Amino acid sequence: MDNEGRRRFLGICLGALATAGAAAAAWPVLRFLSPRAGAGSAAKVTIPEKELPEGEAKFFEFAGASAVLIRKRDGEVAAYSAVCTHLGCIVQWQKDRQEFLCPCHAGRFSSAGEVLGGPPPKPLVRLPFTVAGGNITVG
Amino acid sequence: MSMLDRVIDWLDVRIGVRELAKEWGSGYLLPRNINFWYSMGSILLFIFLLQVVTGILLLIHYVPDSEKAFASVAVIMNDVPYGWLIRMIHAVGSNMMVAIALLHMFSVLFMGSYKAPREINWLSGFLLLNLILALCLTGYLLPWSQLSFWATTVATNSAGAIPYVGPTLVEFLRGGKLVGPPTLGRFFALHVALLPALVVVLVGIHFFFLERIGISTPPFGHQGKKTPWRGDAFRYDAHPGGIPFIPNYLLQDLTSIAIYLAVFLSVVFFDPYLFFPKEAFVPANPYLTPAHIKPEWYFLPNYQMLKIFSNEFVGIAAQGIAMTLLALLPFLDRGKERHPLKRPLFLACSIGGILLWLGLMIWGHFS
Numbered sequence: 001m002d003n004e005g006r007r008r009f010l011g012i013c014l015g016a017l018a019t020a021g022a023a024a025a026a027w028p029v030l031r032f033l034s035p036r037a038g039a040g041s042a043a044k045v046t047i048p049e050k051e052l053p054e055g056e057a058k059f060f061e062f063a064g065a066s067a068v069l070i071r072k073r074d075g076e077v078a079a080y081s082a083v084c085t086h087l088g089c090i091v092q093w094q095k096d097r098q099e100f101l102c103p104c105h106a107g108r109f110s111s112a113g114e115v116l117g118g119p120p121p122k123p124l125v126r127l128p129f130t131v132a133g134g135n136i137t138v139g
Numbered sequence: 140m141s142m143l144d145r146v147i148d149w150l151d152v153r154i155g156v157r158e159l160a161k162e163w164g165s166g167y168l169l170p171r172n173i174n175f176w177y178s179m180g181s182i183l184l185f186i187f188l189l190q191v192v193t194g195i196l197l198l199i200h201y202v203p204d205s206e207k208a209f210a211s212v213a214v215i216m217n218d219v220p221y222g223w224l225i226r227m228i229h230a231v232g233s234n235m236m237v238a239i240a241l242l243h244m245f246s247v248l249f250m251g252s253y254k255a256p257r258e259i260n261w262l263s264g265f266l267l268l269n270l271i272l273a274l275c276l277t278g279y280l281l282p283w284s285q286l287s288f289w290a291t292t293v294a295t296n297s298a299g300a301i302p303y304v305g306p307t308l309v310e311f312l313r314g315g316k317l318v319g320p321p322t323l324g325r326f327f328a329l330h331v332a333l334l335p336a337l338v339v340v341l342v343g344i345h346f347f348f349l350e351r352i353g354i355s356t357p358p359f360g361h362q363g364k365k366t367p368w369r370g371d372a373f374r375y376d377a378h379p380g381g382i383p384f385i386p387n388y389l390l391q392d393l394t395s396i397a398i399y400l401a402v403f404l405s406v407v408f409f410d411p412y413l414f415f416p417k418e419a420f421v422p423a424n425p426y427l428t429p430a431h432i433k434p435e436w437y438f439l440p441n442y443q444m445l446k447i448f449s450n451e452f453v454g455i456a457a458q459g460i461a462m463t464l465l466a467l468l469p470f471l472d473r474g475k476e477r478h479p480l481k482r483p484l485f486l487a488c489s490i491g492g493i494l495l496w497l498g499l500m501i502w503g504h505f506s
Binding site: 028036 | 196199218219220221222224225
């Protein structure tokens with residue numbers, strides 16, 4: 001092998017070694033900084049039915065984000081993610097109008113989660129839930 | 140022309156990077172007989188960078204609150220991915236930093252590099268050593284274990300032996316009558332903000348002196364061309380015909396750092412609790428002093444001296460005198476000769492001093 005080729009080969013070896021070393025050092029740091037999986041969020045949330053009178057809403061934490069349960073005037077229960085589909089603010093429940101208002105950019109959602117007005121591009125995300133034995137279980 | 144060349148050209152026209160690279164790199168000549176011991180400073184710089192990086196990472200999960208500190212350290216060790224690694228590198232690294240700083244100092248001592256015109260470089264290094272010890276001491280309290288709590292109690296208490304101002308000084312250091320939550324607050328601030336900033340400034344000053352005065356020639360081997368320093372005017376200690384820093388000595392520095400990493404990581408991976416007595420794993424209890432509480436190895440001689448002298452003030456004064464002598468060494472030892480074997484009195488005194496220090500350390504450990 002000529003001298004130039006040998007230099008090039010050794011250079012590549014050194015570069016590969018340095019890259020491997022840098023990766024070995026960066027991996028623990030990256031893992032150290034990564035958000036912890038499943039921290040502070042339950043997979044299922046159970047709320048007693050009596051905590052949710054007619055026309056009212058109940059906000060709670062679900063899967064690491066905000067969620068809301070409402071009981072409409074006709075007694076029907078619905079569960080949504082409380083995160084506005086526009087820019088991620090948390091919607092408010094307006095009891096008198098029976099609709100959601102996002103205070104950030106005045107997005108409006110109906111009690112069925114549909115967009116009534118304002119900038120939100122999509123309806124609120126529906127969450128699965130079951131009602132049994134006087135408890136509402138979301139998730 | 141490659142992209143890199145064009146970027147370098149662009150910068151060269153504006154800030155003269157090629158001239159800088161020549162001045163600080165390939166044109167920065169070192170004495171031909173320069174040895175391995177001269178790379179201790181580079182190892183120290185590397186350790187300091189590692190301490191800064193791991194320290195910032197630990198800040199993400201550590202909670203500086205006496206109620207939560209111990210638990211947050213336990214979370215770092217047990218739950219956070221690779222938290223044990225980051226913390227062990229930081230904790231073992233602090234011990235290694237003291238050890239390498241001492242080796243750096245001993246090599247300067249035995250090769251007479253502290254002598255004129257490098258007195259101020261020695262002084263800045265002496266201050267750096269004290270800052271490192273202060274960083275170790277303040278960092279020690281943060282995990283809020285029995286060990287941290289009582290070691291800090293003993294260490295801050297020794298300041299009380301100073302006449303007149305002692306008791307006030309102790310209370311000021313602790314932020315209260317006893318070590319408690321206020322102590323954690325001030326030690327945390329010192330450890331993460333003030334002391335590291337001071338170290339950065341002082342390292343800059345230390346390097347400035349090194350660059351300005353020039354590197355000393357080791358007193359061994361081929362002496363090269365001599366330009367004796369006369370003390371009448373500033374004269375850069377040049378080494379004509381010496382070896383360039385880049386790439387020659389940089390490779391020596393990298394080799395030394397690699398050897399250091401091998402030793403350091405074998406402690407981190409194979410005996411991480413080498414420097415941790417069992418009290419380090421018990422949360423602090425202000426109402427229960429554990430038996431035989433001892434400081435870290437580098438404070439053991441100080442600890443033992445306080446035990447030997449029945450009068451606490453005499454013990455503190457003896458340490459103060461020893462440290463003052465060390466700081467003023469270049470002003471006391473004014474001879475021109477730098478070869479250790481041609482300075483028998485100096486050699487006897489310094490070896491005697493080191494043996495005494497080691498003896499006190501071993502005595503302190505087993506007492």
